[in-house]
Amino acid sequence: MRIGGMAFTVVNGWTVPGFTHERELGGGAAGRVVLAVDDLTSTKVAIKYLAGGLLADEVFRTRFRAAARVLSQLEDPNVVDLYDFVETPDGTGAAIVMQCVEGVSLRHVLAAQGPAGPLAALSMLGGTLLGLASADEHGVPVHGALRPANIMIDAEGNARLTDFATTPPGAEVQPGPAYAAPELWDGASATAATDLYAATAVFYECLTGRPPFAGRNMARLHREAPIPADEVPGPLRDLVHQGLAKDPARRPASAVDFLAGLEEAAVSAYGPSWEAQGRGRLAELAGQAALQPEPPRPKPRSSGRNPVVAAKQPGGGSRTRWVLAAVAVLVVAGAGASAATLLNGDRKQPAAPATAQSSTPQPTPPAGGVDPKPLAARIDQAVARAPGALFSYRQTGCCGFPASGRGTLGLPPGGEASAALPSYSLTLSGAGAARKPVRAVIVQDRFYVRVGQKWRSSPFTGRGYPAVADQVRQGSSVANLTALLRSATRLAKNGAIYEGEAPVATLSQAPEVGPMYARMAEATGVDRIAFAIKLDAGFRPVKFWVRAGPEKGRNQTMRGSYTKWGRKPAIQAPR
Structure with missing residues (x-):
């Protein structure tokens, strides 16, 4: 055809x-x-x-x-x-x-641009390790074919893993001999340790412009040659020595452990903003590379030894655990070629x-064609990696609903965005006696408001500022947005905006935000809530609006926005 x-x-x-x-x-x-x-x-x-x-x-x-x-x-x-x-x-x-996924492979970036520099290399390695850690958590502990061609860089500078182990067991060295751990050359199965070795070899290439080992007898080099860490910036040499250790037992125990060491080294050497700077540099390099032709595929190199044959279990099966995550890398040339569309x-x-x-049963999505469950999960995962943001929020409408807040929010560490309501440092105002803007802090189940030179504390009960604060923290939380998505009976996508409807009967049962929707329904007499949510390329919320009731008439409306995801605000209870 x-x-x-x-x-x-x-x-x-x-x-x-x-x-x-x-x-x-x-x-x-x-x-x-x-x-x-x-x-x-x-x-x-x-x-x-x-x-x-x-x-x-x-x-x-x-x-x-x-x-x-x-x-x-x-x-x-x-x-x-x-x-x-x-x-x-x-x-x-x-x-x-x-x-x-429209973007540029790391292979393309390195071929077109050469070494990426330490910050971009660290960002790439961090994204790769995050992908490996997530796959392991979901029951896919091995990639098996890590190399620059299988790492995608999008317009935001994010590294995305592709092609999980489409290489048959025992043949892992053939498509990427420059990244194959010593034990693979001896016929061992691919493991998490061989993935960390390959990820480090790719990291080394980002730093120096070439893999750590190259030559006619790759097997001997990987097994015996000293690790050429002298060509790596001093603060990063220990990472290279750990990841390229000849003995797999001397490598980090997991991708999560390696991430912890990477974070410590990066912050010590380049400061707390290293990741944002590195991601920005990767995005810049990817955008420039996308304007250049795709490099030709490298010719297969001889390993200097016979092909590896996988060890077999009784009954003829291979002992290698199989994993697969399919890849689609679409490199687009021309102006705007670096744009990533997810x-x-x-x-x-x-x-x-x-x-x-x-072979895979497919769920039936709601009217509009978008499946809300994976979308909500992706938002949770994206926001969990960005522990804070600047936010703006406003409630309007009938029935004593007005409230507004602006400031910084911080998410609970180590959990899903929807697992709990965030903490806030904000300027708050409402209606009636709470109309005057005040400085406030919200930490767990306590509300703190600045009165003169002192802070006063109260639970979220009664009227006035505590009630306004409770409205703001529920309405502006990511938990609110994911509750809307998971409850949706209609959900459609228009560019980066998701529009839908959710029944009040379902929303009122949602953790944390259910009582808010029960009150909205009681005040307006509606049984459905309309909403729209705009996401950025990394699936983090940018803007949203929620309405109970008609566009004109008796209604209640919430609007909000988020910027600078990734902040790490230090929100503590005032003394």
Whole structure:
């Protein structure tokens, strides 16, 4: 068949039903990738058609199928989404349907721009480790194929992992010999420790412009050559020594442990703003690289030894644990090519003819086509990584509803954004006796207001400023927004804005914010709440409005905005 003027070969002429192909994106040993559009929802996706060699390997397909079920549930800003694994009943065709992400691979960035510098390199490594840690938490402990081609840099400078272990077990050294840990050359299975070795080798390349080891006998170099840490900035050498340790037992115990060491080294060397600066530099490099042609794929190098054969368990199965997270890297040339579009629309697949079947049951989204559960989870995850922000909030409408607040919010450490209401340092005002703006602090279940030169404390009971503060903290919380999304019976996407409706009966049962919606319904007589939420490229809230009642007439409305996510405010109870 022909796509966009280019010839594209698919196995036995089969294509995934319900999609219109637009153009080929590329491919490798695992198969070819095309850009496609869902005929039902008009959502762009990337589809990888598995190569014939993998189709013929029934062990591969069985493990692939099981891994796809797990990974289709993984939602993380540092991992590209896998939507579905589709197969023909006769085994002559199989394909992965994935999220389409427009951006630039790290391989492209390094080929076009050279070394990224210490701050950008640290930011890249941090994002990579976050992706590995999230995958491990969800039951996917091994990537198995980390290299610059499998790390995506978007317009915000975020690193996103792609292609979780599409390489067969025992062959992990072949696609990326410069990043393969010593034990892989000896026939060992891929592990979390080999992932950390590969991530460190990529980090080294970001710092120096080349991998730590290169030559004809890569196996010997990885096993025996001294770690060339002298070429790395002094404050970062210890990270390189840890990650590239020959003995896997001497590497960090996990991605989380490595992240802790990275944070300590980065703050000590470059100050607390290192991450924001590094992300900005990565975004700049990616934008410049996107304007240049995609570099040619490197030719496979001989390892100087026989191919590795995976050790087998009794019964013929490989002892390597299989994981898979599919990749779609779409590099766009021209002005604006560095823009990242994260398409998280309807995952519902159209009814397929009898020639194909889906291995992953797809939930039915509400009217409007957007599945709210993964969206709310993604917001939680994104905001949990940004522990504070500046905010502005205003309530208007009938029935004694007016209230406003502006200042800084801080999220509880170590939990989901929706797990608890945040703390605040703000200027607060309401109606009646609480109309005058005052300085206030909210910490857990206590409210503090500045009266003259003193702070006074009270619980969130009664009238006046405590009641206004309670309204502001509930309405402006991320928990409010995710409650609206999870309760939605209609949810549609328009650019970066999600619009929907949620029944009061469901919202009134939501943790923390339920009583607020019960009061709104009682005051206005409505049974449904309308809302709109705008998100940034990292799935953090930017603006929102919520309305109970008609646009004109008896209603209550909440509006808010957030800026500078990532602040770490020190909000403490005043003395």
